[in-house]
Amino acid sequence: MAEPRAKVAVFISGSGTNMAALLYASRLAACPFEIVLVLSNNPEAGGLRLAEAEGVPTFVLPHKGLPRADHDAAMEAHVRRAGAQWIALAGYMRILTPEFVARWEGRMVNIHPSLLPKYTGLHTHERAIAAGDSHAGCTVHLVTADLDEGPVLGQIPVAILPGDTPDTLAARVLFAEHQLYARCLADLVTRETDPTWLTGQVRSRAMQLPEAEESLSHGMACFGIVKGKKFAWVSADHHGDRKVALLVKISGPDEQEQLIESDPERFYRPAYFGDGWIAIRIDLGDVDWDDIGEWLRRSWLAVAPRKLAAMTEF
Structure with missing residues (x-):
């Protein structure tokens, strides 16, 4: 009998390419997780359409006019209703309340487009190029109340080429993100039995x-x-x-x-x-x-x- 797979909810705000990478990885026979719900604060998020087309349930709740804690609570209620044991943030452009983060401590992950601890926050590729770094990259980490400072689960460096712009560099880093996220999530959801x-x-x-x-x-x-x-x-x-x-x-x-x-x-x-x-x-x-x-x-x-x-x- 096959081992039950870990149930994951994915939060997105935009195109959802990392969500898609996780979703397609989950369709492989040996993958230890499945995507049971995709949630967004943005009704226009392209990733919602993709999830729906692939038969994954979705939930969307615009955050405008809602207190942050109330928005988090509504999102969390749907996560729990879906039976999700883990949350993966994939381009979710909202800062979660410390109370929400605490409730999911050790069970919520994020992917960030830099080699943390370098360049937390936004404009990471622009900052890496301006600093003259030889490499940019991406990091998967556990989410804590301190933005982009949770324990690192994995990283992939990506070479910065002569003439790179933030956009050209971002496009290559995205390839690395798609490789890294599914592997780190698989390792995370199985480690509690390892x-x-x-x-x-x-x-x-x-x-x-x-x-x-x-x-x-x-x-x-x-x-x-x-x-x-x-x-x-x-x-x-x-x-x-x-x-x-x-x-x-x-x-x-x-x-x-x-x-x-x-x-x-x-x-x-x-x-x-x-x-x-x-x-x-x-x-x-x-x-x-x-x-x-x-x-x-x-x-x-x-x-x-x-x-x-x-x-x-x-």
């Missing part, structure tokens, strides 16, 4: 704990206190169970039973680890990483020598 990425997320938090060290034990990434006990493991398809989970210390069988009963999809009893451990699935696509950090901290405290624990402030 054992390597998930292990890296656990590692970044576990290794912040005092005197933590990483090793490999029984084929699993393992975290312990230097010359001390282990406090966490990452199980990735261990014994063919097709799960990626964090294994941490708990108080005992009562807590283990309570956790499993509260959410049997997320919590389970790890084989060979006994009643003092719980497995927490981190491949379900909705991980609260702050919560995972707290589980790691608690597990570390359970095995830390008293002297080390007493010296540590959290």
